[in-house]
Amino acid sequence: MTDFIKTSASRSLENAVQDHFIAAEAPWSGIVRKGQTIRIEDSYGQQAIDTLFYRADDFAERYSNQDTMRAQGGAYIGTGTKIISNEGNVMLVMTADSCGRHDTSAGACSCESNTVRFGHGTKYLHACRDNFVLEVTKHGMSKRDIVPNINFFMNVPIKPNGEMTIVDGISAPGDYVELVAEMDVLCVISNCPQINNPCNGFDPTPVRVLIWDGED
């Protein structure tokens, strides 16, 4: 765990309106209001943080990985990326990124896909989709509402020939992203429990979420 990193003159640990630790392998959800900034911190480094966003007053509008990739003309998420909904609206904008590489092509791990990727012996391992199901159920949603997500700090290069493989994350302890909300959103996180690929350095660790009010 590293010290607080200031990204704005007015931003400090003391004036954050919310500060959450998410244990290794655990889910979390919370509302980010329009104008607020959410920081998602990879406290120990090399930890994939699987994240979904839903419009707070209409969960049928939600994060769309394809619309987000299409809108920016590229596959990776970084500073300046507009997080786009299935209705084509901007949900959040990424305003800071100390890492530089985030994925939205590879989706969340699940017990079911683990059987295909790594063999049936890995079926009964805790997985992101189970986290998502547990967490969205608290908000009246179900499995049908779980869509392709963002994997913050996960490194999934895609080659011109299509080859795609999860490789070691490049995030260091304390790396963070910040996103400013353009509408009230429900943020749902699965702090990825995957131990069969390098997205968590084979060793899932805790992460931290901070939220600040708008500056004006």
Next chain:
Amino acid sequence: MMHVRRSPEEIAANRQRYEEHQKKGLEFAPTALPAPSPLPAPALDAAAIIHQETVPGGWYWSTALKRGEALRIDQGEGGSTVALVAWNATDTSERLNLVDTVKVQWTTALGKGRVIFSDMGRVMFSLIEDSSGAHDCLMGGSTAASNAARYPGVKTRNTRDNLVLVAGKLGLTRRDIPAILNLFAPVRVDDDGGFHWRGKLSNSGDYAELRAEMDMIVGFSNCPHPLDPDPVYAPKPVIVTRFRAPALAVDDLSRTATAEALRGFENNVSMLA
């Protein structure tokens, strides 16, 4: 906060196992996969055809599809992209899942011999024929806004609205529309992640055949891809033929080409048992 880390031995063992899977997943292709299907497409056995539909440019369609049946999607005049979505007919919460499809097969490039997965680790489709090898799993379809930017002042139909209509007429809602597969869309990704339209190797008569590995409902939208370089909005009709596919052989390529497909089919078998 308290956190106990895993042991170096456990980490090393898991890393070694991953790297073995990765090596197998990456190195079998393209040696184990066949070349694209030759053109022109051979005629289908008339007795095997259940239904044929010509979907006009800009329009949508949906059909039931039983396990063992297949769809031939034929560009006809060429230059069309066909967006495709699919749901398990008996539980529509199980649906096309492209992120799993590309992740478990170690590639975004689908072609003959590849399979398409649901979110439940089961195989929905086998790509039993495919003449183009140029499909897009990443960018999704057009929207009213993307068309307005691409074709200013022109009245157009778009894939997003088409799929809302497909879902609505099936008793589903926009909550149920999965990320879409674009057939006949040669999108490639450069080293910085940027998308490029590679240009078609063959523009006329390309076709793909998808065999259903479970009972499904399949939806289509026939609109230009957002990267389609044609400055004029002029989508061509496509022909979709539903037919009884030849029986799945024990040594069927789609079933046996990769360890991942093999395990996916094992999951299908346990669903049917």
